[in-house]
Each structure stands twice: as C-alpha cells, then as structure tokens.
Amino acid sequence: MRIQVEHLSWGVPGKTIVNGVDLVVGDGETVGLIGPNGSGKSSLLRCIAGLRTPTGGVVRYDGADIASWSAREKARQLAFVEQTADTDSDLRVSEVVMLGRTAHRSRWRGPDAADHEVVAAALDRLGLTALADRPWKQLSGGERQRTHLARALAQRTSALLLDEPTNHLDVRHQLELMELASSTPQTVVVALHDLALAARYCDRLVLMHGGTVVADGPAADVLTAPLLRAVFDVEAEIGRDSLGHLAVGYREPVR
C-alpha cells in the first residue's frame, strides 16, 4: 500500500508541530523517521495513522483520503504501535493480541477459530507463544512492546506504523524486531532514535527537524556529518563497522 502525505500540518493552539510535510512511502517500503526530540516524528506518525486530524494537508492510502475512513476501516488498513501503552488491566498476552482482531469481527460475536489462528500466528512471529497466558503485569518492558507488535500484526493490515518500537528492547530483540519490520511485505513507517539501526534496516530515512522534513533518501545520503550537525547539534563520524554496516560515532559535545 502506497502512503502519500501531502503538505501536512498539525499543531496545538499556539504551536505548529508538523509543518507542511510532503512524504511518499511506496508499497512494501520500510521508511525510518529520524530526528531529535520534539522534531515532530511522533505527531507526524499519529497524523499518518489518522489519530490526529491535520490542520492542513491530506494523508492518502493508495489514493484514498484517510479522513474519509471510519475508525474500523482505518484499523483494517493500518496498524499503529505507540511508544508506551500501558494498562492497569489484568489482560493476558493472548488477550492483548486478540484486541488486534477488534475491527475484523462484528460486535455481536466473540473471537472465532480464525481469529485464534491469526493471534497464534502473531504470537509465534514475535516469539511470545510461551507467554500467551501471562498477565500483562508480569511482563518486562520488552515483552510488552513485542505484545503490542504482535497485536499490530494480528490486525492484518497493509501498513504498519511504529513509534520508537525498540525503546525497551534488548539488542537481540531490537534486531529481531527490525528484521521483521524490514522483511514484512507491509508498508512500514517507523520512528527511531538509533540511527545505526535505522540505517541498517530501513530502505529509506526521513530526517525531521522543527516539524519539517530536512532530508529524505537512502541512509548514506541522510546520515551525513553536516546534516547531523545541523539537526542534532552533534559532531558525528559516519563509517562502516567490521561487518560492513553503516556506523555512527560521536565526538564529545563542544560547549
């Protein structure tokens, strides 16, 4: 599914947070949103997910304006995983993943065998099968994040929007998750802080600063010392690690 963001703006009274963003994500592409805190990544992602009504511009999925979709239709087309979504509820892992089937069944009936199949597949995909019956409160931060991702997969959407999904994960799970994001045929937009991880797994990077897109292209074109200096205010050196992956090193901040 092709996502088109045209001249998108959004803000709160007195402050524009996303300012005239244009962005195209091709079918099956994995695009990384990078940028410092407050650059508007999360807000842009929420607008793309249809959770915020833009103050200007449109978001199109395969040409269709997302504003014309019902909540249910949106949830069948795209799945969104928040940075932190916690609960006091005693839901079990499988029950949380089953929430992903909400938009796929009528109000009148409970989950059927097909729903259970999809949930089991999603649990398996994230390595959560053994934890299926575990209550939310007993999960680690990483397990919670993976549960949310499994829930998003259970939505069976063509697009996947992830807001800093690797935050609570250990290295192995970070790699697994990004591997999943890049290998899935779904169109993926993922906001990330780890530039090396973004460079390694994303087909393209979009660098945001002050609510606008300042660079958009392959990792090697976006992660350049001058751009990182301008946007992140850091002195960085871009190189390759021993495995040939792009690596970013930083010097001490100069005051």
Place this chain on the structure above:
Amino acid sequence: MSHPARLGLALVAAALAAGCAAPGGAQAPSAQTVAVDSCGKRLTFAGTPQRAVALDQNSTETMLALGLQDRMVGTANLKTKVAPEYAAAYAKVPVLSPKVLTSEPLRAANPDVVVSSFREHFTPDRAGTRDELESLGVPTFVSAVNCPDGTTPPFERLFRDYENLGKIFGATDRADRLAAEQRAAVKEVEATKREPVEVVWIYSVFKGVPYVAGRDGMPSQMSKIAGAVNVFDDLGQEWPEASWEEIARRDPDVIVIGDLSERGNPGDKASEKLAMMREHPVVSQLTALRENKVIELPGIEMDPSVRTVNALRSFGAGLDKIAGRG
C-alpha cells in the same frame, strides 16, 4: 338519640361484625355502614373494625383513651413512654415495630383499618400509600390535626378525631365524653383574663441549636387560648430551628421549656436546657430568665395528642402563678 341507645347500637354492630368475621358472612346491614372523611379521603366501614393498627404514639394514645385496645392488633413508633393512665391498656397491644412501621409487617398484621397522626407515614417506603391500602380494602384514618382546613382551630380538629374514631369503632359515647371534657378544659383556660404576655416555647436543643414553636403547632394555639402571644408566630412551621441570639432579641416575657427526659438523650431534661441557658452569655441576660419566669412542660404534650390539653392546663396555671407572683 340518647347516649345509651347509641352505645347499644354500637354494641350490636360490634357483635355483628365479630360474628361475621368468618369468610362469607360480610352481609352487615346497610344501616350500619359508617362513612367518615379523613384528610382528603372518604372512609367507609361496612362493619366495626376489629383489627386496627396505630402507626404512632399519638394515634395509639387516642385509641387507648377511647378504650379501644381490644380492637388493636398493632402499634408502632413510640417516641416516649405511654402516659401512665394508658400503660395497662397499652400492654395488651402488640408492638409491631419500635420505630417507623414498614409495609411488610403492617400487611402481615392483617389490619382492617390503619390509624395515624401524620400523612407522612403513608409513603411507599414506610406504611405504603393510602391508595394502595385503600385498594386492598384497608381504610386509612389520618388525624385532622395533620390537615388544616384554614378555619377549624387545632384543638377542635383534635376533638373531631375523637368523634370520628368513636363513630368508626362504635364508641361514640366515650368519644363524645372525652371531647366534651377537653372542650371544657379549653374553655376554662380561655375564660381567665390575663395580660397579653409574650412567650417563647423551646421544645428541644439539638447540637446546641434550639427548636422553638412556630405558627403551625399547638403551642401557638395554646398561647392564643391563654391570652398570650407566641413570639415566633412569624415562622410557618411546627418546630422551626432558631438561634439563641434571635430568642434574646425577641426578649419574651415568659419561657416555656419542654421536658423530654423520658426520651433520655443528653440535654433532653428541662433542667439541663435551663442550665445551658443560664450559662449562655446573651440568653442568661433575659429578663424572663433572671426573674425566673419559666414554665416547664412535658415535651410530648406540646404535640397534638389526647394529652395536649394537660399542657394547656399547666401552661394556664403557670402563667397565673407568674402573674400572681409579679
């Protein structure tokens, strides 16, 4: 019709009703049908009621004063002790509830008439509504005192209760005698010429706040009968809440204090109230208090009941004593 003749008829009626209590024997002669207006409802009785329930102390005492204890299958909601003269009769009546009687025990007692001093008893969560009971064939008698018609004075309404209950229960003789006695007592107090003194009636003190007699209760009426003036006649309630300062401002000539010692809560005794007033910085300066122009009366007799006339007598006597001394 002479009194003995009426009594005779009543006895016949009672005998008939008792004899016909078994199912199928409800053909009481139509001449015996009694109809009475009570607080907005017309009550009709084909026979003399044999199973009355009285919902409160005042209606119970009125029934006992008319000697109707054998026709009662229940009483409830006693605020204080029954007057000593009715104690023996009262002992024969089953107490259905020490407090407010609710509809379930009331119906379980299977009454054929319900007698009450207050309309407020007849709500769905208490005794049930009057309409409900009426539809079940149970007439509800409510004291006329509770239904002012704007013309009849309260004491006269009290006496009408006796007469109406007398008619209903076939005890007209005794009822008429009681009404006549009490009418005479009222006349007697009324006949004495007195200075128009100003009186405050203090019923109770709850959490330091005095409750005084307003325009709608018996004390206002008693004041008028005895030629005095109730200083809180401008308040349109039975026992409105007042403040000590307001009492002091109105500076009454005489203070009447209700003694509720039988109720037994702290501060219920008249002496306790008096002591409290004497310690109060403002109230203690009242002329009435300094000159000891204080009348103590049983609080229960200040409410409309068969005993209210006692309070009226004592009040008149108290005023005379104060005047004589002054």
Place this chain on the structure above:
Amino acid sequence: MAESALLDPVALEAPPPRRRGRNALVVTVSLVVLVVSLVVAVRIGVGATWAEIGRAAGARLGLPVVPLPRLLDSLIWNLRLPRVLLAALVGAALAVCGAALQSVTRNSLADPYLLGVSSGASTGAVVVVVLGFAGSQLGVTGGALAGALAAFGLLMLLLRRTGLDSMRIVLTGVVVGQLFAALTSLILLSSGDADSIRALTHWLLGSLASARWTSVVVCAVVLAAGLLVVWLCSSALDGFAFGADTASSLGIDVRTTRAVLLVTTSVLTAVAVAAVGAVGFVGLIVPHGVRFLVGPLHRRLLPLSAVVGAVFLVWTDALTRVVFAPLEVPVGVFTALLGVPLFLLVLRRRGEL
C-alpha cells in the same frame, strides 16, 4: 500481501479448552445461584412461609389452591416479590455501570456515582419532599429521576465539545456531583424541616422498601436495553485498556463509544438511583470481584457482573429485612459493611494491597 507473510504454515490450535470449560462452569453456577437466590429471598422476612408463597403463586397460575387472605397475598405478590426482583435489577445495573465506567475512565475506583448522577437524583428527591409530594407513589422516584437526568444533561453539556478523555470525564463528573450536592444542602437548609430530612435519610442511603411493580418493570426494560448496549461495546471496553490512541488504532471510534457508554450508564444509574436511592459499593466492588474470577475481558465480565451484582444486592437486602427486624436498616449501610471487607479481600488476592 500482508496476509502471505503471516500465514506461516504453523499448525495452530484453538486456546486450551481448560479456560473455556471454566467459563461455562462459572456461567452455569452463577445463573443457578441467581435463580435460587431470587426464590429463597422471597421467603426471607416477615409472614411468608413456603406454603403461603406456594398458594400465592398457585392462585396466579390457576392451580386449585386456597387463595391467601388479601393482605398476605399482597405482601408476597405486591411487596416482597417486586422488592426481590428490583434488588436483582438494581444490583445488576450498578455492577454493569461500574464495570463499564472503570474501563471508560481507566480508573479502578470509578463507580456509577462518579458522574454526579446520584447527586442530581438526591436534589430531585429533596425538592419533591420539601414541596410535599412525597406521599404519591411516584413522588420521590419521579423527582429523583428528573434530578438525575438534569445532572446528566449538565454533564453532557459541559463535555459536549471535548474529546471525552478519561480525566475530563472524571473531573466534570465530580464538579457536577459537587454542584448538586451543594444544591441539596441549600434546599434542605432553607426549607427542610427535621421531618423531611428524616423522610429522606432512608432514601439517601438506599432502601428497597418502596419497591413496587412499576419500578420493577421500568428497571427491567431499561436494564435489558442498557445491558445490551454496553455488552455490544465489550471489545471497545477491552480496547480502552491501553488508552485512547491505541483504542482508536484498534478500530474503535473512541469519542462516539465513550458518549454512548456515558449516556447508557447514566440512564441506567439514574433509573436505579431513582428507584431505590444511592446504594453504594455494589458498582465498585462487584466488577473487581468478577474480574478476579474470569479476567478483564468485558464479553464475560459484563454479564457475570450483572449476575453477581444481582445476587449480592438480593442477599444484602434480605439481610436488612431480618437482622434488626422489625426495624429495617437502609440497604446501603449493609452493602458498605459487607463491601469494604470484600473489597480489601479482592485487592489483597490480586496483590494490590
């Protein structure tokens, strides 16, 4: 396209039958307990032996039994039976509202009175009593219903342009509740006398003594409709667990669903409070207890809360009829007395205390 990636050829089985079996057992047991409770509770109290109940029922079913005396028959048929049924209906309504509102506001302390509806009901009831219409069959009930709906109207008016987010609902509910509580005090202070206050004490604490068939029918209709609406929102209520954004991304129209639930729970609460007064604790503890039994999914939680709430209030009310007989203690006093230890027990078992 997305499908292919996820359709791994892994053999997948439906969830273990253990839990489903347990749910079926819980449902069966609770329904049996409900029916038995209703029947037994009719027997509890003054003057209704099994034989008499049998005759009252038999006469209505056209069986050849000796009819009861009129007053005793009316005691069983027009007082006791509607009272027991009303207790069940109100208990169910409060428990369902509590469960729904705990999810909508994401606040485990939420109960049906959080929205200020009960304060509105008190104001309405006080107005009726002070004006002196309390004697009529529908007096206090009608006034309370009007007051509850007024409070609810104000609540929705204050919330109308907002996103109905959890915290705003709670705060607005508190504000509305406080306003009506102040109005109640004002009316009582300015024109209530000791008698009218006493007349209201029972009602304010919750009492089923005024139960009649009228309120049973009204409550039954409203509860049936309300329960269905809330139950159809089950998956939305589950989805609210992780907040508005996640709920929305699950395909839940958050604002509309919240509005529907607020309206439904307010109407349910208004009718329940108007019928019997503000019976406390049922709406708070029953959902917690039931979650402890069957987990937090609302498809199971809501119907079972309804059943458990019904049973709980039926028994508590039966207690009020016998413990201090012939005096009746307001049922709200007993729900609190029983509710507090039960609540502590549930919290402790859940490891939250």
